[in-house]
Amino acid sequence: ASIPEPQREAWTKHQVKGFTDADGFEKEVVRHVETSLARSLFNCDEGAAYSAAALAFRDRLITEWNKTQQRQTFSDTKRVYYLSLEFLMGRAFDNAILNLGLKDVAKEGLTELGFRIEDIIEQEHDAALGNGGLGRLAACFLDSLASLDYPAWGYGLRYRYGIFKQEIINGYQVEVPDYWLDFNPWEFPRHDVTVDIQFYGSVRKSQDENGKSVAHWEGGEIVTAVAYDVPIPGYATPSTNNLRLWSSKASSGEFDFQKFNNGEYESSVADQQRAETISAVLYPNDNLDRGKELRLKQQYFWVAASLHDIVRRFKKSKRQWSEFPDQVAIQLNDTHPTLAIVELQRILVDIEGLEWDAAWNIVTSTFGYTNHTVLPEALEKWPVGLFQHLLPRHLQIIYDINLFFLQSVEKKFPGDRDLLTRVSIIEESQPKMVRMAFLAIVGSHKVNGVAELHSDLIQTTIFRDFVSIFGADKFTNVTNGITPRRWLHQANPRLSELIASKAGGHDFLKDLTLLNKIEEYAGDKEFKKEWAEIKYANKVRLARYIKQTLDVTVNPAALFDVQVKRIHEYKRQQLNIFGVIHRYLTLKAMSPEERKKQQPRVSIFGGKAAPGYWMAKQIIHLINNVGAVVNKDADIGDLLKVIFLEDYNVSKAEMIIPASDLSEHISTAGTEASGTSNMKFVLNGGLIIGTCDGANIEITREIGQENIFLFGTLSEDVEELRHQHTYGSHNVDSNLTKVFEAIQNGTFGEPNDFGAMVAAVRDHGDYYLVSDDFQSYIDTQNMVDTEYRNQDEWVTKCIRSVARMGFFSSDRCINEYAEGIWNVEPLAVKN
Ligand code: T68
Numbered sequence: 106a107s108i109p110e111p112q113r114e115a116w117t118k119h120q121v122k123g124f125t126d127a128d129g130f131e132k133e134v135v136r137h138v139e140t141s142l143a144r145s146l147f148n149c150d151e152g153a154a155y156s157a158a159a160l161a162f163r164d165r166l167i168t169e170w171n172k173t174q175q176r177q178t179f180s181d182t183k184r185v186y187y188l189s190l191e192f193l194m195g196r197a198f199d200n201a202i203l204n205l206g207l208k209d210v211a212k213e214g215l216t217e218l219g220f221r222i223e224d225i226i227e228q229e230h231d232a233a234l235g236n237g238g239l240g241r242l243a244a245c246f247l248d249s250l251a252s253l254d255y256p257a258w259g260y261g262l263r264y265r266y267g268i269f270k271q272e273i274i275n276g277y278q279v280e281v282p283d284y285w286l287d288f289n290p291w292e293f294p295r296h297d298v299t300v301d302i303q304f305y306g307s308v309r310k311s312q313d314e315n316g317k318s319v320a321h322w323e324g325g326e327i328v329t330a331v332a333y334d335v336p337i338p339g340y341a342t343p344s345t346n347n348l349r350l351w352s353s354k355a356s357s358g359e360f361d362f363q364k365f366n367n368g369e370y371e372s373s374v375a376d377q378q379r380a381e382t383i384s385a386v387l388y389p390n391d392n393l394d395r396g397k398e399l400r401l402k403q404q405y406f407w408v409a410a411s412l413h414d415i416v417r418r419f420k421k422s423k424r425q426w427s428e429f430p431d432q433v434a435i436q437l438n439d440t441h442p443t444l445a446i447v448e449l450q451r452i453l454v455d456i457e458g459l460e461w462d463a464a465w466n467i468v469t470s471t472f473g474y475t476n477h478t479v480l481p482e483a484l485e486k487w488p489v490g491l492f493q494h495l496l497p498r499h500l501q502i503i504y505d506i507n508l509f510f511l512q513s514v515e516k517k518f519p520g521d522r523d524l525l526t527r528v529s530i531i532e533e534s535q536p537k538m539v540r541m542a543f544l545a546i547v548g549s550h551k552v553n554g555v556a557e558l559h560s561d562l563i564q565t566t567i568f569r570d571f572v573s574i575f576g577a578d579k580f581t582n583v584t585n586g587i588t589p590r591r592w593l594h595q596a597n598p599r600l601s602e603l604i605a606s607k608a609g610g611h612d613f614l615k616d617l618t619l620l621n622k623i624e625e626y627a628g629d630k631e632f633k634k635e636w637a638e639i640k641y642a643n644k645v646r647l648a649r650y651i652k653q654t655l656d657v658t659v660n661p662a663a664l665f666d667v668q669v670k671r672i673h674e675y676k677r678q679q680l681n682i683f684g685v686i687h688r689y690l691t692l693k694a695m696s697p698e699e700r701k702k703q704q705p706r707v708s709i710f711g712g713k714a715a716p717g718y719w720m721a722k723q724i725i726h727l728i729n730n731v732g733a734v735v736n737k738d739a740d741i742g743d744l745l746k747v748i749f750l751e752d753y754n755v756s757k758a759e760m761i762i763p764a765s766d767l768s769e770h771i772s773t774a775g776t777e778a779s780g781t782s783n784m785k786f787v788l789n790g791g792l793i794i795g796t797c798d799g800a801n802i803e804i805t806r807e808i809g810q811e812n813i814f815l816f817g818t819l820s821e822d823v824e825e826l827r828h829q830h831t832y833g834s835h836n837v838d839s840n841l842t843k844v845f846e847a848i849q850n851g852t853f854g855e856p857n858d859f860g861a862m863v864a865a866v867r868d869h870g871d872y873y874l875v876s877d878d879f880q881s882y883i884d885t886q887n888m889v890d891t892e893y894r895n896q897d898e899w900v901t902k903c904i905r906s907v908a909r910m911g912f913f914s915s916d917r918c919i920n921e922y923a924e925g926i927w928n929v930e931p932l933a934v935k936n
Pocket of ligand 1: 238239240242392477478483555585778779781
């Protein structure tokens with residue numbers, strides 16, 4: 106309903122312009138304090154100042170957001186929809202200020218109002234709707250999509266509780282719920298944008314006037330999805346995209362009214378609570394599928410609401426259905442949204458009345474699927490019985506998709522029964538299971554891995570048969586990237602300025618390959634001095650934080666060795682802590698004179714364990730116990746400190762990463778699909794110790810092997826070694842044996858606590874090859890010590906590495922998706 110022409114004058118006259126200077130910003134902050142918050146200068150604490158400043162910037166974003174959406178609607182071009190169950194956004198305030206180019210304005214304004222901008226930024230609660238790399242990748246992609254002016258929407262779930270907060274109590278992880286919605290100025294509830302989502306019920310078949318069979322999904326229950334919109338500002342562009350998150354609530358159908366009127370008040374409230382449960386909590390597992398019914402409900406709820414929204418928008422254009430793939434590209438972030446394939450086929454066939462084949466053509470041209478793991482325990486499978494119960498019509502459609510698919514396979518490879526069994530979307534197990542990755546492959550036109558090694562591995566192992574069936578062209582690689590706005594400009598402002606001073610301004614933040622301009626300063630004395638000063642200052646800040654939170658004093662001049670990521674056996678934090686124990690034992694065995702010659706080190710760990718992952722929790726416990734012993738050992742002093750930072754999250758990453766000298770990316774080769782923090786650490790002037798895994802390989806190619814510390818078994822040798830462990834003899838490395846002896850004689854607390862960790866290596870086949878890689882890990886760490894002593898050469902290596910990191914921008918990555926998978930173009934902004 107738009108305003109008639111004669112009345113538009115008043116609208117134009119009062120159009121919101123938005124502040125551009127400190128004075129204008131201050132005026133808006135004061136207005137929000139006095140009206141939105143109903144407070145005054147007499148009771149404005151930092152929390153209130155944050156709220157008001159955030160509201161002021163939100164207003165700024167919204168005017169641009171509105172214009173961007175209008176521009177996209179009028180231009181009628183193809184849009185990208187990024188479906189992800191996780192968006193690990195972190196804080197929005199600082200990011201909004203920087204992307205709008207108003208940091209100086211905000212700083213000056215807040216100072217004049219009596220606050221320090223750093224303190225105000227710290228008030229914000231992280232938006233933590235994700236577990237780890239997969240969720241953070243989605244957040245970096247949104248930043249790049251907006252910054253590059255692509256017409257794109259994210260679709261996700263508005264969890265009431267994000268990833269749990271981690272507390273460490275007596276060395277153990279304790280989980281605390283993360284209720285984050287008390288005050289969230291970054292979301293706009295759209296109570297008028299709702300979709301009713303059906304669950305359960307049954308399917309009735311009828312015949313239409315032409316004798317065609319039509320399916321009717323009837324009965325069951327309805328839950329309503331409500332849209333919440335989050336503006337996503339691009340950097341140095343007015344483009345502001347939308348992230349739409351769905352929240353569940355009870356449907357307000359007649360049903361509930363009746364109950365209410367009949368006096369069944371309690372049961373009506375119970376219905377409401379049950380409905381709200383769907384979007385209540387993020388599942389806290391990364392790289393693990395636990396097959397819970399509520400998870401499948403979340404997936405369908407979110408996918409069905411999103412598709413309804415997308416289809417509704419398409420229908421407004423009055424185009425033919427065959428043009429759908431010209432208007433819409435949908436990317437599936439892992440298999441979690443795979444039901445979207447089935448849901449679109451259902452909409453087209455059951456509701457819009459298209460023929461199966463015509464519909465299926467549209468579906469497969471629309472979707473792309475990104476795989477993030479080869480770990481078997483992470484590949485999603487759902488029991489057929491659960492589907493039958495929850496989504497009876499979808500199960501029928503899956504069976505039909507599978508039937509036609511298997512028929513095409515039989516035609517191409519006649520008589521190969523084994524092949525049919527291997528590739529069937531339905532696994533003929535007890536109970537039968539739906540294999541979601543296979544469904545995603547069959548229903549998409551492109552399948553990609555997230556780094557070269559990973560993309561090769563999926564094509565030669567888990568999806569090999571599909572390469573012979575569909576041809577190699579369907580499979581591709583898009584190596585992950587990160588946004589330099591958050592991970593350099595925001596997290597490390599001083600380094601960003603220093604680079605800008607030599608790279609011809611801040612253009613490198615839009616075209617990261619321009620970093621190569623700093624390479625000529627890798628030997629420049631003055632530049633190196635400033636570079637080293639910035640690193641030192643970042644380490645001082647982290648040291649201060651460690652003192653405040655853990656009451657441990659660390660020397661900022663020591664080598665800061667950091668491993669921060671989700672705790673997982675495949676990521677091998679156990680290898681790291683065993684290495685630390687070996688270092689401790691070695692130092693203890695030295696004479697005081699010898700010790701004086703050693704390189705001081707601070708080993709810093711951080712990361713959450715999934716609440717049900719017992720072994721990961723034991724690893725955290727061991728790290729903390731080792732710290733408790735080592736950190737108070739007077740023989741050791743500054744030579745070694747062991748720190749476990751509580752509750753690692755995005756905003757802590759922004760402080761930790763710029764303070765690292767060395768970071769660890771030491772997964773068993775072939776297990777880490779890509780890794781993205783490896784890129785963040787190098788971009789911030791830290792070096793890497795790592796295995797030949799994931800994106801480490803391409804980082805090495807870009808920065809040069811002289812600038813990275815690689816060690817360990819190669820991916821192609823892993824299988825053979827595992828086979829030997831199981832069927833041959835398995836001798837544990839002798840240095841590792843000494844580490845185990847120290848653990849077992851009680852040096853680090855109750856030995857029984859760590860029995861299973863030791864046994865996993867010694868007695869149960871050492872699946873992750875910790876023993877095989879131990880000696881080369883230790884040797885490589887010793888090389889690090891030696892090289893770190895030559896600070897001059899070390900700093901040069903860091904500068905050269907940063908200069909060569911241009912490839913790892915998520916902008917490059919998004920452009921590859923746009924060209925190779927989505928076939929979409931940016932929508933230029935005319936002024
Ligand atoms: C990560 N995957 C990969 N999964 O482990 C990492 N899993 O190598 C890669 O860089 C990153 O994805 C981005 O491609 C995850 O983070 C999960 O968090 C996850 C969540 C739910 C279920 C399964």
